[in-house]
Amino acid sequence: MDTIPNPARPEVEPAQRWVFPVPASQVLPNGLTVHTFDLPGQYVVSLRLIVPLSVRSEPRDKEGVATLMTRLLDEGTTRHSTEEFTELLERKGVAFGAGLSDGGLHVDADVPASRLGDALELLVEAIAEPSFPPDQTRRLIKSRVAEIAQERASAPHRGARELAATFFDAGDRASRPTAGSVETVENLTREDVAAFHASQVGPVGATLVVAGDLTGIDIDSLIEQTVGTWSPMPHVVTPGAQPAHQAADAARIVLVDRPDSVQSEIIVAGPGPDRRVSPAWAPYPVLGFVMGGSPSARIDAVLREEKGYTYGMRASFRPRRAGGMFVTSGSVRTEVTAEALDLVLGILEEARTGFSDKEVREGIDFIVDTAPGRFATADAVAEEAAAVILDGLPLDFTTRNLDAMRALGPADLDAAYARFVTGEWTIVVVGDASAYADQVRALGRGLVTVVPN
């Protein structure tokens, strides 16, 4: 019925090389480094304040104090009560957030450019002069305890906790939850929080990232009048990170029994590199894409598109500040749990025989050519810069990594994969263990332990 012939399938023109934005950088007299990205058209300015610190600095019986400190930063200062500070942030249009990653503390604020000065003022007040009010400290402790119960009820969270406990040596901080456990959190006091803040948080060694449309804004003087006034404290600057120790018996299978689950969350993990790895980090994102980064990736081509067992499984190399992991995870329906696990392991191990030129080229082109779009907003630029800084890498890392990626061939990916994938896995399955424990044992893939949810 069509009268006009449809046009033929068009050819694609190659994308041009692209570079990550280059900031203006300075170190203030108080020791704070500031990187400023002027991004015309980005009307919301993103601020990221990064303070290197490690949860390894927490006393063993006070684990979670760093997270509690982080969550209390916007709950009141020496100048403003909880209610006053909350109102100030919201009336100025600031979205405030703070969190902890493996490399340190990050405090985030997004604000329309017209109110950048207000946001910077509130940001420095939150980081430099938090008062940690006792009533809000108690509230956030209770809220962490409730959060632990919520995480236990969620299969992916529960699985992540079991993975950390199984993969890392029990003596290593990485084996336990970053935000602390019930027994360590319940007894924390505002004095613990204040002491941790005083000993760990200061401008020396810290970095502020500013990204957005700065047209007509005298950013240098705003910086000087706000974060420039943050007084250096005699705090401990966190030394370079060490990789967490893997458990001697990490290669085993743990089934977390969650009766009546309609799906099983499968997690298969092994060691991986951090982003400083020599000769290069570049192959690892490509490997993640080829193995488990799309519906046509090796895992989903079988588990999703051929078998229909899952909505999707993902595989990726996850760098930490030092060391890292290679993690494949996703949910499958209960009845096919053992078969799905066997298929995933087979696909992961089969890949040790090598990658094709086509899939390598397509993986590289995906990651390299999506970069301009992935880093097109102030938020995304600030986030990437913060991630690079938290990893202790130079700010041209993103561009150099993309350039290195373009030059990769199958032999580079084969070598990178073989270096970490040895066929030994830490496997966690969260689901109705009674339905498949025997079948999983019968796979002969290692010692199987069943633990309660």
Added chain:
Amino acid sequence: MPLDYPIHERTLPNGLRVVISPDHSVPTITVNLWVNVGSRHEVAGGTGFAHLFEHLMFQGSRSVASGEHFSALMSRGGRLNATTWFDRTNYFETIPVGVLDLALWLEMDRHGYLLDAVTQANLDNQRDVVKEEKRQRYDNVPYGNAMRDIYATVFPERHPYHHPTIGSMADLDAASVDDVHAFFTAHYRPDNTVLTLVGDIEPADGFARAERYLGSLPSRAGTLRANHAQLPPLETPERLEVIGDVPNDRLHIAFRLPVEGQSDFLAADLAMEAFAGLSMSRLVRRLVRTEQVANSVQAHAMGFVDGVSLGLIAIDIAPGADPAYVETAFVEELTAFLASGPRAIELEAALAQSERAWLHALASQEERADLISHYALLHGRAGYINDLLDELRAVTAEDITRVARTWLTPPSRAVVAYLTRESAEAA
């Protein structure tokens, strides 16, 4: 400062509306299609079908193999997906400029000629995938079916929003290849679709390419149904209690609201934000920070077009606190809010937060394209992204009070309570 994102609009002879918004900051283009069909168009026995259908749009068409839509674009630096919601289905990709023609050609093939490739095997496979999606996102998650229960409690039987987009397992099982043919023919037509291009392209060039690839999509006859009339607020409270395997008690308190696209919806949105959506909101201050009987309070207005919108407040109750007390406190605070209207600083903060959130949404080409398609398709206002903040700022405290007193009253609430077994036994 009024926003001035450029908006160029044209309707092709086959009825396809095309909107182009140039942005040369990045060498990429977002292609975003909205089709005016969603779960609100599903009939009894066919729930979940619009979404299942969306999956099939990736399983091949006349000249495209199954899965090739994803692989052809991803391997050339494209990021893409599709989503289905009550009101519409959207398809989108952000690609390097040199991939635009391929993206438009792929869209032509599936939006025009999907049925050539639909097979029982593809349908069965994607039915399984969607069932796993339902298990993963709803059935295997604490509170995962709360939204389903809220829609069923606040909206009447057979109303377009009574059932959730994911549908039911039984209805997914019942879907047939014939249903796919009928659905495609009824809804996937150029005069029921908007194409938006945002990115590194000039309007004349964009219109020419849209015409070249999508101008030949066949028109279809038949009238499209009009939206339903506005539903009034509930007259008496509705209630559903779900007792089960959840870590905390949680109250979901829902209200019917005016449809999106009129100033009363914006007033309702600001009322929800001022009353319960901010950290400084009186409800949050009392329940979370002062009395500490709730872990968190979340509030938002969800705009729909088919006769009603939804206002929702979710209160996660602190361990040991009494849900009945929390609901009483909620009613007290709401009553006080209705009596006095929003305080000046509540309105100031609600506006400031809405402004930042809106500018943040518009910051990315993807979301900007999606919002342009949204208002072009559902409201005939492609340029609304530039006007929304001005309309929001024009809402007065009196408007908010008037709208809240109509739509957000204690008797007009529907409560869906998810309770732990311990809590239910104690009550």
